[in-house]
Every structure is written in structure tokens, then in C-alpha cells.
Amino acid sequence: MVKSFWKNRVLVAALTASISTMGTGCGDDEVKTPVPPPNTDTARLRVIHGSPDAPAVDIYAEGQTAPLFSNVRYGDTTAYATVPAGTYNVQVRPAGAPATSEPVYSTGPLTLGTDATVSALAAGLLTSTDNAQAFRVLPLAEGFGAPADGRARVRIVHAGADAPTVALDVGDDGSSEVPALQRFQDTGASGVDLPAGQSFQVGVRAGGTKVTAFTVPALPSRGEVFVIATGQLSAKPSAANGFGLLAAGVGLVRQNPVVYALHGSPDAPPVDIFAGNAELVDNLSFGELSAPLQVPPGAYSLDVFAHASGVTRPAGNPAGTDTTPTLVAGERYLVVAAGFLSPASTDPVDSTFELLAFADGFTPDKDSMRLRVVHGSPDAPVVDVSPLASGLVPADAAFNDLAYRQASAPEGVALPSVQAQVGVAAAAATNRTPVARFSLDTAPFIGKGVFAVAAGALSASEATEASFRLIAVDTSVSPWAAITLQPEAP
Structure with a gap:
């Protein structure tokens, strides 16, 4: 569908250009057909690479020869790309692979509405055959609410490939503000308010038992941030695939020592x-x-x-x-x-x-x-x-x-x-x-x-x-x- 969409736009543009150069044979008094305005229906898309065993990747819209994003590595958050609103099949290929090569993953139809802002999170394990932890792309339509003064609005996503349902304890004081977050689920498009301007502790609990904790760096006041639990809980904390918190655009936060x-x-x-x-x-x-x-x-x-x-x-x-x-x-x-x-x-x-x-x-x-x-x-x-x-x-x-x-x-x-x-x-x-x-x-x-x-x-x-x-x-x-x-x- 994307391929035909772009093909049609090229044909329309060519036809419009041809018509605009044709006159009525009346010299200076000729009437020219007006050029239609460009399509202003656009959306914004970015990619967050949160799959710990996936290599650097290129991201394509099906049928296109140039990638939307190139060489996106684990832990990276791309800038937003402005694209025409429409329905896309987003494809993932190893970085540098030919555009004609078989993608390692395709999202299927992904609709980007006019003025929509979407973060596409690559999550799960590329090498896993277990559906409960296999690779996927989670389209996260952004709809953050305005945070209060001195607070940041944060949307928390559980993308830990082997972690169970977890509770999140802001302040690591024994009380869980997010009582149950299932794997590959999130806290909702509106986000939650968290402290801004100073670092703070976040404890992770499973089945009532503390699993680990993090020191989250200071978040911008009235800022809007995705925080993604990623990596593998079973891995060594210092390993490249170790369990951590990925703050989109900020970087990976490792577990407390x-x-x-x-x-x-x-x-x-x-x-x-x-x-x-x-x-x-x-x-x-x-x-x-x-x-x-x-x-x-x-x-x-x-x-x-x-x-x-x-x-x-x-x-x-x-x-x-x-x-x-x-x-x-x-x-x-x-x-x-x-x-x-x-x-x-x-x-x-x-x-x-x-x-x-x-x-x-x-x-x-x-x-x-x-x-x-x-x-x-x-x-x-x-x-x-x-x-x-x-x-x-x-x-x-x-x-x-x-x-x-x-x-x-x-x-x-x-x-x-x-x-x-x-x-x-x-x-x-x-x-x-x-x-x-x-x-x-x-x-x-x-x-x-x-x-x-x-x-x-x-x-x-x-x-x-x-x-x-x-x-x-x-x-x-x-x-x-x-x-x-x-x-x-x-």
C-alpha cells in the first residue's frame, strides 16, 4: 500500500507539472491551470532500539529504497522523522543490508494519522522462538499530559525480555506507585508524574520481593520522557544485555551496584x-x-x-x-x-x-x-x-x-x-x-x-x-x- 501511495504521488506530481506548462494558445493572455497545494497531512515517527540481542538495524517503509533510519543500535533513540500520514508496513533489516534483502521483521499495517507522534519501540529477543519474549515492535502513540511544576511526565514501558510482571517503587521506600506492570505493557499514553530536577531511586519488585533498584538521573522539569525497562534480568548487570532502564534520548541506566x-x-x-x-x-x-x-x-x-x-x-x-x-x-x-x-x-x-x-x-x-x-x-x-x-x-x-x-x-x-x-x-x-x-x-x-x-x-x-x-x-x-x-x- 505504501508503494502504491508513493507511486501515485509521483504520477500526480508529474501530471501537475505537465499541465502547469500547457497554455491555451493565447500568448500572454493564456490561462494556466493552478498547481494544487502540497499534501500537509503528516505525522512524526521515531525508533527506540530496546532489543538487547538485536544488532544495529536500518528501518524502512516497505517499497522504499532509502531507509527512514540508519544504523540504529541497542540503546539508541532516533530523532523524529516527519512522514506523510498514512498506513505503513515498517521493515527492519540489519544495518547496511540491501533494501531488497529479506527483512528480519515487519510490523504489518501501521497507521500514522495526521499530526500523530509515534515512538516505535523495538523490544524482545530477536533470537527467541518463545512468543512470550520474541522480538516485536511496539508502536507507542504519544499523548503525554502536561506535568506539574517541578515534575516530569514519564511513560514507563516494561520491555524486559525475561522479567516477570513487576511493581515499581519510586523512592525505593517499600510502597509501589505502579503495582503491576506486565511484560510489553506500559503505564498508559498520558504517563505518570515523577520528580524532576534531582536524581531519585526506583525499586523493582516481583511477587512482593525486591529484585533490583536504579538511580534515575535528574529529569527535566515539565519534561516528557519514555523510561523503558529493557535487557535481561538473568544476565550479569554489567553485561551489554544486562537489565536496565532506557530513558529515551538520555541513555541506559544500569542497576545500582x-x-x-x-x-x-x-x-x-x-x-x-x-x-x-x-x-x-x-x-x-x-x-x-x-x-x-x-x-x-x-x-x-x-x-x-x-x-x-x-x-x-x-x-x-x-x-x-x-x-x-x-x-x-x-x-x-x-x-x-x-x-x-x-x-x-x-x-x-x-x-x-x-x-x-x-x-x-x-x-x-x-x-x-x-x-x-x-x-x-x-x-x-x-x-x-x-x-x-x-x-x-x-x-x-x-x-x-x-x-x-x-x-x-x-x-x-x-x-x-x-x-x-x-x-x-x-x-x-x-x-x-x-x-x-x-x-x-x-x-x-x-x-x-x-x-x-x-x-x-x-x-x-x-x-x-x-x-x-x-x-x-x-x-x-x-x-x-x-x-x-x-x-x-x-
Whole structure:
């Protein structure tokens, strides 16, 4: 229909031009046929790419040789194109594909009325055969109402390809302003009023349980914005297809960072951790991993107290205080409480209590275990860690020259499925006999990213300090899980 529409317009224009040049044979007194005015019935159309597994695409009206929009990538919002009002079959092709190639998706008849403004949202998974999450284009006819002063009018669309029906909690305070939003549904053409001029929190809940939260950047006062939940909830938050909020024309907002705290201080009792007056961690013992903590992006000053009943901040000075590095949206972190609360005179001078933070930067690898070693033993020297060769730590160890507070490469070292003895040796020692050895079976961890934290005191006092060990933190499960590996007897 679009093809015939344009063809007819071309014919009419050509005929009109021909008639306008024809006279009556009366010289200067000839009467010319007036040219009809151009068609002013137009609509506005733009495209929002919210399909996390779709490549960059070109958008065509069927029958046209030039795309309406070119090279639209995931997360992009195009400018509005003004087009003649009418009915279109909008077609999607990979960016750069010939106009004559088979489209990967066609909308079918899409009517754009005179003066209509429509945002066409590409959503779902292009590679899915499940109708509940398959690729589609959602035509969203815009009809925002005027927001109040100091507010923005927002239309929220649920396009999370694998997310269930969700509730949205503006302020993340436990009360849901949008109680139930189904997949591929939205809050209505008129939108909802949200705070403007300052960032705010949005919590996402499913079945009454908090799933995640976001820090939404400041929206323009009296502005009108589409906010689209997109990506895959099952994916790693930092992944390209991770679940996020796409503010049309602004960009993708990643989930608030998640922190797991690991108690690795050899002489600290069970502890409570506070940020100001808010208790974040309660009664965490040496070697234990906390539940996940989701906080807005930023750096935090944390106070550590010996465990006490209740959730009120104790009076007096904390046993230890430290500030985290800046925590970034979309990231997950392992924060190790390390060092000595009460270092002995024989302990290294730089071994006092502190927080060590490491981002989950593991490279996906379905065929190998990805291992990242963290040196969190405050009295251990610079070490090499490796599978043993003839009972010794080889000079070309898998992990070389790790000093206290340091970790190996964020992406992790790829290890195949093996059962091996792993040894730890002082890097400077000519004697490569390990000071500690551990049995390691990588088979259960193939396809997973694992932190191996060297924790405890290498020269521990049995009465007051935890001894040296490895704590393996599996990041592939939710919540993360910690397993303690004790050294074997020499």
C-alpha cells in the first residue's frame, strides 16, 4: 500500500507539472491551470532500539529504497522523522543490508494519522522462538499530559525480555506507585508524574520481593520522557544485555551496584558494619560472606563494630573505619574486611584493618573456570600461586608477585577441568617449596568466575587469630557463595 501511495504521488506530481506548462494558445493572455497545494497531512515517527540481542538495524517503509533510519543500535533513540500520514508496513533489516534483502521483521499495517507522534519501540529477543519474549515492535502513540511544576511526565514501558510482571517503587521506600506492570505493557499514553530536577531511586519488585533498584538521573522539569525497562534480568548487570532502564534520548541506566562483604580480618570477632546509622551487615564471622547489599552509586565510609544485638549503631568509636572506592552502577563487588584490628609489634606496619574492594570483571567462558586470586593475608609476603610441579611452585607460576591488597587480572585466568594441588610460595624465595598447599578440583566451577581469597594470618596465634586459608567465592550463583579451603598437612 505504501508503494502504491508513493507511486501515485509521483504520477500526480508529474501530471501537475505537465499541465502547469500547457497554455491555451493565447500568448500572454493564456490561462494556466493552478498547481494544487502540497499534501500537509503528516505525522512524526521515531525508533527506540530496546532489543538487547538485536544488532544495529536500518528501518524502512516497505517499497522504499532509502531507509527512514540508519544504523540504529541497542540503546539508541532516533530523532523524529516527519512522514506523510498514512498506513505503513515498517521493515527492519540489519544495518547496511540491501533494501531488497529479506527483512528480519515487519510490523504489518501501521497507521500514522495526521499530526500523530509515534515512538516505535523495538523490544524482545530477536533470537527467541518463545512468543512470550520474541522480538516485536511496539508502536507507542504519544499523548503525554502536561506535568506539574517541578515534575516530569514519564511513560514507563516494561520491555524486559525475561522479567516477570513487576511493581515499581519510586523512592525505593517499600510502597509501589505502579503495582503491576506486565511484560510489553506500559503505564498508559498520558504517563505518570515523577520528580524532576534531582536524581531519585526506583525499586523493582516481583511477587512482593525486591529484585533490583536504579538511580534515575535528574529529569527535566515539565519534561516528557519514555523510561523503558529493557535487557535481561538473568544476565550479569554489567553485561551489554544486562537489565536496565532506557530513558529515551538520555541513555541506559544500569542497576545500582551490589556489594558482598567478606570477613577476612584474622583477629576481628564477629562484626556489624554500619554506613552512618544504617546497619548494612549483621553478625558476620571470619570467613563468612554477607548477603548482597545494593546501594546507590558512590563511595561509602563504613564503620565496623564488634557484633551487638539489635540494629542500632553502638555508642563509642568503631573498631575500624574505612572508605570504599567509588562503586559504579551495573557492577558487583567483593569487599574484603582485611588486616589486623590489633596488630602485634611483629606484624607488618601496613597491616592494619581496611576494606579491599574488587569488581566482578570475569570474562564469560563456558569451557573453563575463571579464577582471580586476591591476596588478603596481612602478614604474608609477596607470593606466587600455582598448581604444583613435582611438589614445588614453578617459577612461571600461574599467579606471580601478588602483594597484600592486590589481586590478579580482573578477567580471571582460564583453568581447564583438572584436579590439582595448588601451592603458595614467597615470590622472592629461591626455595619453591610451598608454605601452604590446597587440593583444587575445578570441574564444579567450569563456566564460572571464582575469587580465591588468601585470608587469615600466615603466622597465626591459635588463641587470637584465624590461620591462613583460601576462601573461594563463586560469583555464578545468586546470591554468591563462599567455600573455605583449609591447607593440607605438609
